[in-house]
Amino acid sequence: xxxxxxxxxxxxxxIGRLIRPAIGVVVAVFVxxxxxxxxxxxxxxxxxxxRFAISGLVLGSVYxxxxxxxxxxxGILFMINFAHGDVMMLGAFAGYFTLEAFxxxxxxxxxxxxxxxxxxxAFIVGMSVSLVISIxxxxxxxxxxxxxxxxxxxxxxIGASLFLENVxxxxxxxxxxxxxxxxxxxxxxxxxLMVGGKxxxxxxxGVLTFVLSLLLMIGLYILVQxxxxxxxxxxxxxDKDTAxxxxxxxxxxxxxxxxxxxxLAGAAGVMWGLHMGVIYHYVGFIPGIKAFTAAVLGGIGNxxxxxxxxxxxxxxxxxxxxxxxxxxQLKDVLAFSILVLVLIFRPTGxxxxxxxxxxx
Amino acid sequence: MAMLEVExxxxxxxxxxxxxxxxxxxxxxEIVTLIGGNGAGKTTTLRSITGILKPxxxxxxxxxxxxxxxxxxxxxxxxxxxxxxxxxxxxxxxVSENLDMGAYSRNSKSEIKADLERVFELxxxxxxxxxxxxxxxxxGEQQMLATGRALMAHPRLLLMDEPSMGLAPVLxxxxxxxxxxxxxxxxxxxxxxxxxxxxxxxANRGYVLxxxxxxxxxxxxALRTNEVVRKAYLGIT
Ligand SMILES: Nc1ncnc2c1ncn2[C@@H]1O[C@H](COP(=O)(O)OP(=O)(O)OP(=O)(O)O)[C@@H](O)[C@H]1O
Ligand SMILES: [Mg+2]
Numbered sequence: 001x002x003x004x005x006x007x008x009x010x011x012x013x014x015i016g017r018l019i020r021p022a023i024g025v026v027v028a029v030f031v032x033x034x035x036x037x038x039x040x041x042x043x044x045x046x047x048x049x050x051r052f053a054i055s056g057l058v059l060g061s062v063y064x065x066x067x068x069x070x071x072x073x074x075g076i077l078f079m080i081n082f083a084h085g086d087v088m089m090l091g092a093f094a095g096y097f098t099l100e101a102f103x104x105x106x107x108x109x110x111x112x113x114x115x116x117x118x119x120x121x122a123f124i125v126g127m128s129v130s131l132v133i134s135i136x137x138x139x140x141x142x143x144x145x146x147x148x149x150x151x152x153x154x155x156x157x158i159g160a161s162l163f164l165e166n167v168x169x170x171x172x173x174x175x176x177x178x179x180x181x182x183x184x185x186x187x188x189x190x191x192x193l194m195v196g197g198k199x200x201x202x203x204x205x206g207v208l209t210f211v212l213s214l215l216l217m218i219g220l221y222i223l224v225q226x227x228x229x230x231x232x233x234x235x236x237x238x239d240k241d242t243a244x245x246x247x248x249x250x251x252x253x254x255x256x257x258x259x260x261x262x263x264l265a266g267a268a269g270v271m272w273g274l275h276m277g278v279i280y281h282y283v284g285f286i287p288g289i290k291a292f293t294a295a296v297l298g299g300i301g302n303x304x305x306x307x308x309x310x311x312x313x314x315x316x317x318x319x320x321x322x323x324x325x326x327x328x329q330l331k332d333v334l335a336f337s338i339l340v341l342v343l344i345f346r347p348t349g350x351x352x353x354x355x356x357x358x359x360x
Numbered sequence: 361m362a363m364l365e366v367e368x369x370x371x372x373x374x375x376x377x378x379x380x381x382x383x384x385x386x387x388x389x390e391i392v393t394l395i396g397g398n399g400a401g402k403t404t405t406l407r408s409i410t411g412i413l414k415p416x417x418x419x420x421x422x423x424x425x426x427x428x429x430x431x432x433x434x435x436x437x438x439x440x441x442x443x444x445x446x447x448x449x450x451x452x453x454x455v456s457e458n459l460d461m462g463a464y465s466r467n468s469k470s471e472i473k474a475d476l477e478r479v480f481e482l483x484x485x486x487x488x489x490x491x492x493x494x495x496x497x498x499x500g501e502q503q504m505l506a507t508g509r510a511l512m513a514h515p516r517l518l519l520m521d522e523p524s525m526g527l528a529p530v531l532x533x534x535x536x537x538x539x540x541x542x543x544x545x546x547x548x549x550x551x552x553x554x555x556x557x558x559x560x561x562x563a564n565r566g567y568v569l570x571x572x573x574x575x576x577x578x579x580x581x582a583l584r585t586n587e588v589v590r591k592a593y594l595g596i597t
Contacts, residue, residue, distance in 0.1 A: 228464070235450050235461050241412055242448040247436030247465030247513065 034324040047198035052318045058206040060314015061213030065268045066291030067306035069261030075237045075301040076257050082157040085288015086164035091130035091266025092279045095122040099180045108182050115182035127266035134262025168281035176280045179273040187277050205275040217307050293339040299352020361424045363388045363548045369418030371408045378404045380572040391549045393559040396569030402552040403445050406519045410442055411435050436465045441515035447506040451495030458494050462512030479508040500531045521552045556593040560584045
């Protein structure tokens with residue numbers, strides 16, 4: 001009896017070891033074959049590829065900013081904050097109403113400084129609203145469950161996500177809201193690049209999004225690596241009891257982490273509105289889950305990993321459907337296939353380290 | 361007034377009654393040692409003092425002030441630092457970052473810098489390794505770091521949980537020398553040790569703990585010659 005069970009276990013183990021290389025070979029052959037057919041047919045000119053790459057970089061930078069929130073919170077509490085995308089959505093709405101108000105007052109397009117002020121204020125309002133929501137989320141939905149088994153706060157997070165989406169739906173309706181950009185950064189204007197004799201538009205909103213995302217990422221990196229608060233965050237992430245023995249207010253550091261994550265999500269929401277143009281109560285869901293994928297791709301809990309994961313995912317998503325000769329509607333499927341492949345081949349992500357027994 | 365006064369505390373882990381009425385005092389400037397076998401409750405006593413584990417009954421007072429209402433991190437601000445059991449250094453932070461965390465409760469840059477110099481003087485090895493990640497230090501170096509980190513808080517009362525654990529005999533001796541040195545510079549020390557002989561050789565007084573109760577309390581001198589202690593903890597028959 002015992003030996004039978006043993007041999008069965010051994011056999012499944014051997015098959016298990018074959019599955020991964022098999023999947024790897026199938027995926028690689030498929031990708032190479034599609035790449036070959038697409039490139040051989042030359043159905044896209046170089047201008048198209050540049051256009052894809054630019055849109056991928058912009059989208060990826062937004063994913064990266066959202067992904068940082070997932071990774072920071074995971075790093076410190078080992079939980080996935082499923083409501084993070086909805087925090088972003090509320091920030092997007094806050095920015096939307098700010099711009100509407102400025103527009104209503106005739107200030108938005110009065111002159112260049114007024115346009116700049118309006119956008120800056122929209123970011124401040126969006127980030128502040130998301131920051132407050134994020135802190136409230138931690139206080140109400142997660143802190144009381146801190147000592148509960150790990151599945152419990154996860155369920156609470158899903159509940160919080162549904163709650164926020166429904167509140168948004170009740171307050172703002174189901175209609176799609178179009179962001180009112182100042183005239184100077186309308187979504188269809190920008191610089192024109194000449195690629196292979198064809199024009200490629202680089203939208204101002206795209207540049208704004210990309211540059212601001214980079215600044216936020218650099219700022220966060222410096223905060224985490226260099227400041228006293230950042231070091232305390234890393235200490236709390238490693239060992240809460242010992243951090244408390246250093247005089248670190250663990251609850252305060254966790255609240256700060258949610259505040260920072262929330263502010264980043266709020267900025268991402270406003271960028272999303274300005275660049276993509278349309279927001280609604282459900283707008284945080286897909287970017288949220290993409291950013292989560294990006295965080296896992298880069299190695300969840302790892303700050304540079306989230307940045308890299310976001311950019312990689314954005315570019316792959318923009319370029320891959322065309323490169324593989326697939327319909328563009330499949331871009332989400334591709335993004336999540338990447339998640340599955342990462343989980344199979346490198347569960348720790350690109351930059352992730354192997355979780356020690358204590359953490360896992 | 362005693363630096364530390366623990367009065368009849370009862371601490372629990374769930375239903376496990378780990379401390380059954382512990383009382384002890386530590387006077388300013390003393391080294392007091394707490395000895396006892398595995399599972400006697402030594403670590404639990406220290407955890408109860410730092411507030412990581414709140415006693416259900418009894419009092420912990422620091423210079424007369426009741427500590428019960430304070431959270432663990434606030435107790436650090438009152439002047440209590442701890443070298444925890446098993447070192448518990450932050451493995452992914454560098455040596456200097458670990459020391460920074462030790463000084464988290466303090467503001468004066470110049471005082472912190474002076475204490476950093478003092479720690480580096482005490483443990484020159486830490487200075488050599490200050491940019492190395494904590495997790496890659498050897499066991500002995502980690503012990504030095506855990507001690508240095510606690511000193512960075514500039515505590516008035518230093519709690520040490522088995523600072524000699526897992527160290528080579530040479531290092532054990534040197535760690536105990538350092539403890540004496542730290543004490544001479546004005547830090548009061550409550551020292552938990554398995555290595556009872558060593559602990560009693562540097563301490564002023566000692567308490568012997570057994571299954572959550574204090575069974576003996578005397579000067580270190582007297583405990584070293586006590587029959588019970590010699591049999592049970594010094595391995596001398
Ligand atoms: N987290 C915990 N949960 C449940 N019981 C615990 C916990 N920590 C300690 N105990 C129990 O409390 C008692 C006292 O443990 P404590 O760690 O204080 O012993 P100790 O004197 O420090 O021993 P050692 O010398 O082995 O470190 C032991 O019986 C132990 O099993
Ligand atoms: Mg112990």
